Amino acid sequence: MFEFLLSDQNFVFSCALCLMLVLALLEGVGALIGFSLGNLIDQALPVDLDLDADVSAELVNPASGVTALLGWLCFAKLPFLVWLILALTSFSVSGYLVNATAQNLFNLLVPMYISLPLALLAMVWLTRLIGQPLARLLPKNESSAISSRSFVGKSARITIGTARRDLPAEAVLVDDFGQKHYILVAPEDDTELPAGTEVALLEKTERHFIVKALS
Known part of the structure; x- marks a missing residue:
């Protein structure tokens, strides 16, 4: 054995x-x-x-x-x-x-x-x-006391893929404490936002954040 x-x-x-x-x-x-x-x-x-939503369908x-x-x-x-x-x-x-x-x-x-x-x-x-x-x-893991809803109004940077209205992409947001949060974002209109684009978070939906590009 x-x-x-x-x-x-x-x-x-x-x-x-x-x-x-x-x-x-x-x-x-x-x-x-x-x-x-x-x-x-x-x-x-x-x-x-930030994985509160069930993103299995987006795998x-x-x-x-x-x-x-x-x-x-x-x-x-x-x-x-x-x-x-x-x-x-x-x-x-x-x-x-x-x-x-x-x-x-x-x-x-x-x-x-x-x-x-x-x-x-x-x-x-x-x-x-x-x-x-x-x-x-078991109780849900809470590694941060910051609610993802509080991210609205902050800026993030798209890291992987091109974000489209019907196809969210991954972005990273750094909060006031220097902690990174990986989220899914999609534009508010039919524009395409490639990786590296700085965006502003406008609204939190069940699966992702609606954003617009920062000029």
């Missing part, structure tokens, strides 16, 4: 499992003394992703970039430590299952260049599958 877990083909998965156990142990011990590692990490995160839009992908993975719907433990567990268990299946069927372990991509794909699917119901049971 230990030979299987510590084999070279399972090294990355063992590291992920060990990291998950250490984080869970630290959080458990911290809870006994009134200290939360998870809350500390949430407060220390330099980036707050097919390449302009949605990191925002849509992390939204689909329930990143902002869970405390970061919970999300990280879920992702690490899904990754390590998936990798072990790939190699255990190969060993039982073919009496060999799968090379890392095969097992690693398979484990990553399984991690993405499992994180989404488990994260959604888990998010309904």
Whole structure:
């Protein structure tokens, strides 16, 4: 058993499992003394992703970039430590299952260049599958006390894609405290706003901000 877990083909998965156990142990011990590692990490995160809306439908839009992908993975719907433990567990268990299946069927372990991509794909699917119901049971992650509604009237810069009325693009906004917020923006009219355009936020909709270019 230990030979299987510590084999070279399972090294990355063992590291992920060990990291998950250490984080869970630290959080458990911290809870006994009134200290939360998870809350500390949430407060220390330099980036707050504004993913209040369900952007899973916009995953097919390449302009949605990191925002849509992390939204689909329930990143902002869970405390970061919970999300990280879920992702690490899904990754390590998936990798072990790939190699255990190969060993039982073919009496060999799968090379890392095969097992690693398979484990990553399984991690993405499992994180989404488990994260959604888990998010309904746990309090929503609040990494910033600033409401996204307060962004109206501020300026941002489009970072990925070209924003169109029916195709939002990703933009970054820096608040008064120097914290970055990644948001989706679309113009108020039929103009196109390419990456690098500075825009003013006019209105917050369910999925994105309506903006206009700053001259």
